[in-house]
Amino acid sequence: ETVTAIERTIRRSKLPVTYTQGFHPRVKIGYSQAVPTGVASFAHYVFLDTETEVSDPVKALNFSSCFTLKAQKAWYIPSSYTRIDNLIDSYRLSLTLPKERYIPDSYDSELKVSKKTKGGYKEFRAGDVFKDLTVTPLRTVYMVKYSQPIDSMVSAEEILKIFSKDGTASYEGVFIFVEEALVKGKRTSDILDEIGGIRNVWSQ
Structure with a gap:
């Protein structure tokens, strides 16, 4: 249900994300490792490939999201980082x-x-x-x-x-x-701050 809600929010936000090829194109998206059922999470990371940069992707996502699903922070990172799993252990x-x-x-x-x-x-x-x-x-x-x-x-x-x-x-x-x-004991968000540098995007 969470995955469905996230993908629906992304489509509604009109972010310039890339899609798979074929008769039923889907958003190219990657998710962080799932947490145990019934556990709330402030660390659900979603990896998206965008065609262009957006000035405030968090605002665009939250404008289109449901009440219980909100984006907290976003980063633009180099294309060499292809899997969010590599940043979480x-x-x-x-x-x-x-x-x-x-x-x-x-x-x-x-x-x-x-x-x-x-x-x-x-x-x-x-x-x-x-x-x-x-x-x-x-x-x-x-x-x-x-x-x-x-x-x-x-x-x-x-x-x-x-x-x-x-x-x-x-x-x-x-x-x-x-x-x-x-x-390796370091917060993933801190690493993304370093990778994203001044291109880090934050919205309250």
């Missing part, structure tokens, strides 16, 4: 957990977590999946942040079960979202 996530049901101190990096695959389940060591984990106690909640490699993306339920007082995962009172994409 992990995501930085943020979890807000109610104190009455979760105990982050129970985290053990040696615990096993699993990911459902076509052939069954694949196991990972928690410390290899939830990296650079930090916990900040607030008045009624814990703020948990961690980085997760895209080649070992598991459901947020796995970390919820580890932190849960009763060992079960519940999304009640929990808020989880992707803050940013990273590559």
Whole structure:
């Protein structure tokens, strides 16, 4: 649904994007690695090939977008960068957990977590999946942040079960979202700022 909404927004925006050849031309577009289902994301990157530059592509996109889908930033980058995946190897996530049901101190990096695959389940060591984990106690909640490699993306339920007082995962009172994409520990947006240089385009 997200992909459909994005492509519809691009068409409505009238940006000078390039299309595939054939009877049913489609926008030439690339997407960053998908995040787990049910997780909000501020780091959904879309790669487009345009015929000419536009002064404010973010404004054009947001004028045509739906209420829940908004572009935050845009860059013009050299054509030698053909895949956004080359600029992302992990995501930085943020979890807000109610104190009455979760105990982050129970985290053990040696615990096993699993990911459902076509052939069954694949196991990972928690410390290899939830990296650079930090916990900040607030008045009624814990703020948990961690980085997760895209080649070992598991459901947020796995970390919820580890932190849960009763060992079960519940999304009640929990808020989880992707803050940013990273590559080798550096924010993808910072790298794009450097690549785009003064041609970077920003719109509030």
